[in-house]
Amino acid sequence: MSRMVVHAVRIRTVLRNLPEELNVITVLPSGGVEFRFFRRQVESVSIVGTFNGWREGEAPMQDLGDGWWRAELNLGDGLHQFRYIADGQWFTDFAAHGVEHSRWGINSLIVLGRARAAA
Numbered sequence: 363m364s365r366m367v368v369h370a371v372r373i374r375t376v377l378r379n380l381p382e383e384l385n386v387i388t389v390l391p392s393g394g395v396e397f398r399f400f401r402r403q404v405e406s407v408s409i410v411g412t413f414n415g416w417r418e419g420e421a422p423m424q425d426l427g428d429g430w431w432r433a434e435l436n437l438g439d440g441l442h443q444f445r446y447i448a449d450g451q452w453f454t455d456f457a458a459h460g461v462e463h464s465r466w467g468i469n470s471l472i473v474l475g476r477a478r479a480a481a
Contacts, residue, residue, distance in 0.1 A: 386457045387472055394436045395472060397446075399455075402429035404448040411444030411469075413437050418447050439475025 388396040399407055409421040413435070423431035423446075431448075443462060446453040454461060458470035 386455050387459075389472075389474065390434070393474075394434050395474070397423065397433045397435065397455075399423060399431045399446050399448070399453070400429050401431070401446075401448045401453070407431040407446055407448045409433055409435065409444055410447055411442055413442050413444070437472070437474055440473075442472045442474065443469040444472065445469055 386398050388398075390396055397409055401407065407423040407425075408418055409423065410416045410418055414420040421433055421435055423433040426432050443464075444455070444458075445467070446455065452467060454468045455470035459473045460471040461468050462471055463469075
């Protein structure tokens, strides 16, 4: 088994064993999605993705203190790609429902509604 595969298996195991409160995205009973992001010493964080045309600032996150940021968005059913932007730097959420390589980097994936049931 290659080192890359071994590391990926270890990372998935660690992520599965994290306490519930450390999950980065949560699909809420209301159908909304709660996004949480951790980054110390940044002034602003926003979420960009296919749901907002990848436009920075349209989905700002709230500073909760101690490096934690939070936002709640109502997204439609389907597969959505997203990333976080903190002070102009792009970040991928590797604990999301998946990731996908693109021309510009690695995007996080979230699958909602009927698309999630079919996955």
